[in-house]
Amino acid sequence: MTLQATDTLLNISNLSISFKSDDGWIRAVQDVNLQMAPGETVGLVGESGCGKSVTSLAIMGLLPRTARVEGEISLQGRNLTTLTDKELRRVRGNDVSMIFQEPMTSLNPILRIGDQIAEPLRMHAHLTSRQMSERVKELLAQVGIPNPARVMQEYPHQLSGGMRQRVMIAMAMACKPKLLIADEPTTALDVTVQAQILDLLRKLQEESGMSLLLITHDLGVVAEMCSRVTVMYAGKVVEECPVDDLYYEPEHPYTQGLLGSLPDLDKRERLRPIPGQVPPLWAMPPGCRFAPRCSRAMDICHSTEPQLLDVEPNHRVSCWLHQKGGTVS
Amino acid sequence: MTEALLRVSNLKKYFPIKRGVLRRTVGHVRAVDDVSFEVFPGETLGIVGESGCGKSTTGRTLLRLLEPTSGEVWFKDKNLSQLNKSEMRAMRQHLQIVFQDPYSSLNPRYKVGTILSRPMEVHGLYTPKQRIQRVEMMLERCGLNPSAKDRYPHQFSGGQRQRIGIARALTLNPSVLVLDEPVSALDVSVQSQIINLLEDLQEEFKLTYLFIAHDLSVVHHISDRVAVMYLGQLAELATSDALFSDPLHPYTQALLSAIPHPDPRAKRERILLSGDLPSPANPPTGCPFHTRCAHAMDICRKQKPVWREERPGHFVACHLYGSAVEGGIPR
Ligand SMILES: Nc1ncnc2c1ncn2[C@@H]1O[C@H](COP(=O)(O)OP(=O)(O)OP(=O)(O)O)[C@@H](O)[C@H]1O
Ligand SMILES: Nc1ncnc2c1ncn2[C@@H]1O[C@H](COP(=O)(O)OP(=O)(O)OP(=O)(O)O)[C@@H](O)[C@H]1O
Ligand code: SF4
Ligand code: SF4
Ligand SMILES: [Mg+2]
Ligand SMILES: [Mg+2]
Numbered sequence: 001m002t003l004q005a006t007d008t009l010l011n012i013s014n015l016s017i018s019f020k021s022d023d024g025w026i027r028a029v030q031d032v033n034l035q036m037a038p039g040e041t042v043g044l045v046g047e048s049g050c051g052k053s054v055t056s057l058a059i060m061g062l063l064p065r066t067a068r069v070e071g072e073i074s075l076q077g078r079n080l081t082t083l084t085d086k087e088l089r090r091v092r093g094n095d096v097s098m099i100f101q102e103p104m105t106s107l108n109p110i111l112r113i114g115d116q117i118a119e120p121l122r123m124h125a126h127l128t129s130r131q132m133s134e135r136v137k138e139l140l141a142q143v144g145i146p147n148p149a150r151v152m153q154e155y156p157h158q159l160s161g162g163m164r165q166r167v168m169i170a171m172a173m174a175c176k177p178k179l180l181i182a183d184e185p186t187t188a189l190d191v192t193v194q195a196q197i198l199d200l201l202r203k204l205q206e207e208s209g210m211s212l213l214l215i216t217h218d219l220g221v222v223a224e225m226c227s228r229v230t231v232m233y234a235g236k237v238v239e240e241c242p243v244d245d246l247y248y249e250p251e252h253p254y255t256q257g258l259l260g261s262l263p264d265l266d267k268r269e270r271l272r273p274i275p276g277q278v279p280p281l282w283a284m285p286p287g288c289r290f291a292p293r294c295s296r297a298m299d300i301c302h303s304t305e306p307q308l309l310d311v312e313p314n315h316r317v318s319c320w321l322h323q324k325g326g327t328v329s
Numbered sequence: 330m331t332e333a334l335l336r337v338s339n340l341k342k343y344f345p346i347k348r349g350v351l352r353r354t355v356g357h358v359r360a361v362d363d364v365s366f367e368v369f370p371g372e373t374l375g376i377v378g379e380s381g382c383g384k385s386t387t388g389r390t391l392l393r394l395l396e397p398t399s400g401e402v403w404f405k406d407k408n409l410s411q412l413n414k415s416e417m418r419a420m421r422q423h424l425q426i427v428f429q430d431p432y433s434s435l436n437p438r439y440k441v442g443t444i445l446s447r448p449m450e451v452h453g454l455y456t457p458k459q460r461i462q463r464v465e466m467m468l469e470r471c472g473l474n475p476s477a478k479d480r481y482p483h484q485f486s487g488g489q490r491q492r493i494g495i496a497r498a499l500t501l502n503p504s505v506l507v508l509d510e511p512v513s514a515l516d517v518s519v520q521s522q523i524i525n526l527l528e529d530l531q532e533e534f535k536l537t538y539l540f541i542a543h544d545l546s547v548v549h550h551i552s553d554r555v556a557v558m559y560l561g562q563l564a565e566l567a568t569s570d571a572l573f574s575d576p577l578h579p580y581t582q583a584l585l586s587a588i589p590h591p592d593p594r595a596k597r598e599r600i601l602l603s604g605d606l607p608s609p610a611n612p613p614t615g616c617p618f619h620t621r622c623a624h625a626m627d628i629c630r631k632q633k634p635v636w637r638e639e640r641p642g643h644f645v646a647c648h649l650y651g652s653a654v655e656g657g658i659p660r
Contacts, residue, residue, distance in 0.1 A: 047516040160605045161380070190379040190543060192602050195587040199601060217516065220589025224597075243593045261521035262591060263550035265573065270528070271550070273521035277486050
């Protein structure tokens with residue numbers, strides 16, 4: 001979607017993220033572009049290490065100080081990369097929230113559930129302790145926790161994985177964010193619990209009108225939840241399209257390979273894996289990063305990086321097969 | 330019909346729950362609670378179910394890596410439960426296991442070659458020279474360069490380490506492999522490489538697999554038959570195709586309906602389960618699923634359903650089938 005400036009909530013342009021290492025700066029994410037409209041659900045997919053979490057931490061302003069961020073991240077027209085820590089904290093509570101990849105490590109083990117949820121409220125809303133406790137109960141009920149009054153008194157280890165994830169969601173919803181970033185919110189959960197949590201996220205989104213950036217490696221979850229999807233490979237965006245196109249008309253050889261390697265529930269055919277493995281950050285090939293594994297690689301692919309360009313309205317691909325300079329064989 | 334290679338009957342594994350300074354036993358986790366099934370030569374039997382339902386404990390108990398609380402496991406004409414320690418150790422040559430975590434299951438201090446030849450040494454198999462040849466051959470069969478033997482586990486990626494783990498299990502020329510979540514820690518593109526490898530090895534070495542996983546589409550893909558576990562008990566067992574196209578048990582139906590499909594146009598009628606998985610320390614009376622089952626009846630709360638062969642080769646434990654309810658099969 002080519003979004004008008006007015007209906008863009010989030011606009012990431014040319015975002016690059018590097019980390020300092022013994023051998024100098026190592027670039028984990030390069031030239032990522034991503035736009036989101038209000039109320040929209042966008043999926044960010046890709047294999048382990050491709051830069052999904054790092055990208056979302058950059059939006060939140062939560063990268064470690066050893067990281068270098070280039071490019072622009074703007075939320076409602078305001079560039080987040082130039083804000084002070086204090087300003088960022090306000091943005092985090094009021095406008096953007098995040099559910100982190102590991103629910104157990106992101107809940108404080110020695111704090112009662114009620115106090116954990118109250119914390120973000122304390123920073124941003126001025127409530128009496130009575131009002132606070134009511135609000136916490138309300139939030140827990142909203143995420144489908146039975147008996148909120150009792151759960152408030154409990155510690156994280158007393159809850160099941162699904163319940164802990166609900167608590168995380170309640171915390172993230174506490175200040176009614178405009179954008180919720182959910183980093184693998186269901187990866188650690190069983191499918192039946194995953195179904196409950198996805199259902200909950202969908203319901204909360206309908207009620208609040210917030211946008212949802214859903215990070216996952218599960219193309220099934222994307223199909224179910226998202227309207228658009230951005231596919232990353234080795235730190236770069238390789239394809240961006242509506243979910244329908246992702247399944248029916250994937251254009252990038254990596255995306256095609258990913259779909260081909262999934263077991264199909266309807267028929268049992270031999271799987272078609274992508275050969276080889278993702279190159280490590282410090283040994284990225286000079287041209288297209290997928291070239292060493294791509295069955296359609298051409299000479300130019302090994303020397304020059306392709307650009308992310310429109311192949312159709314709403315569908316962008318970074319591949320020489322789709323741009324001048326590459327010869328379609 | 331061929332003879333079963335493995336026969337598991339009424340297998341139980343209870344873990345004591347200890348409390349207080351005296352470490353008194355205050356109860357038991359019924360990790361595996363009266364499980365019976367057979368595994369036929371050359372087949373892949375999948376075991377699925379949610380986290381904590383007892384899949385790994387079943388795999389480990391049947392190899393006697395954990396001592397069963399009760400029940401029997403027969404391998405061909407040998408009752409494994411009656412073997413003494415050294416007899417059992419010798420028997421392990423035929424029954425090997427591959428673990429989920431390719432990072433922790435390989436000792437980081439040894440070279441891959443040492444890790445792979447150790448089991449053959451322990452079992453007193455082959456000459457040292459033959460052992461090296463076998464290590465190289467197995468590495469190659471598992472898609473690795475034989476020179477991998479001179480490197481350490483940390484020098485390999487997750488997928489490569491899983492290949493090493495599989496190669497190690499195969500050096501002894503086993504007939505049964507218990508695969509405990511062998512691809513769960515891997516990315517999809519690498520996962521499919523390992524699945525194809527397992528299929529090739531099974532054919533080449535005439536292996537029988539017990540494939541434990543929670544990813545239902547992977548289990549459907551690789552298994553000939555599938556067993557569904559819930560709270561330490563079997564809910565259903567059938568051929569992979571029958572189970573996925575026509576599940577009988579309400580739990581299996583809910584489980585299958587929850588699989589997200591990558592086709593955004595796919596029709597889904599989701600059965601959302603209410604409530605949490607009960608604790609295996611304190612399982613519900615009667616049918617273990619009755620606290621979350623939309624079809625639960627009075628009898629479900631009181632009486633444990635029997636494990637019955639509802640259709641040829643299709644087993645289920647649910648009061649909706651058999652004599653308890655006339656014609657009350659949910660669809
Ligand atoms: N603090 C850090 N210092 C150095 N490198 C880092 C740091 N955090 C992340 N990286 C590197 O950046 C790359 C991207 O990591 P990221 O966590 O974003 O991956 P991801 O796509 O979220 O993967 P996963 O699916 O495994 O969560 C990885 O190669 C990672 O090792
Ligand atoms: N050594 C042990 N001592 C006490 N309890 C145990 C032990 N091992 C497993 N359990 C318990 O037994 C039950 C079954 O565990 P098991 O590891 O077999 O489940 P699983 O189906 O393999 O789960 P997952 O999918 O998470 O691997 C769980 O409740 C677990 O906490
Ligand atoms: S640019 Fe070349 S190597 Fe890269 S995905 Fe396209 S065809 Fe393959
Ligand atoms: S026995 Fe009763 S509670 Fe259990 S699955 Fe069948 S209908 Fe449901
Ligand atoms: Mg991540
Ligand atoms: Mg397990």
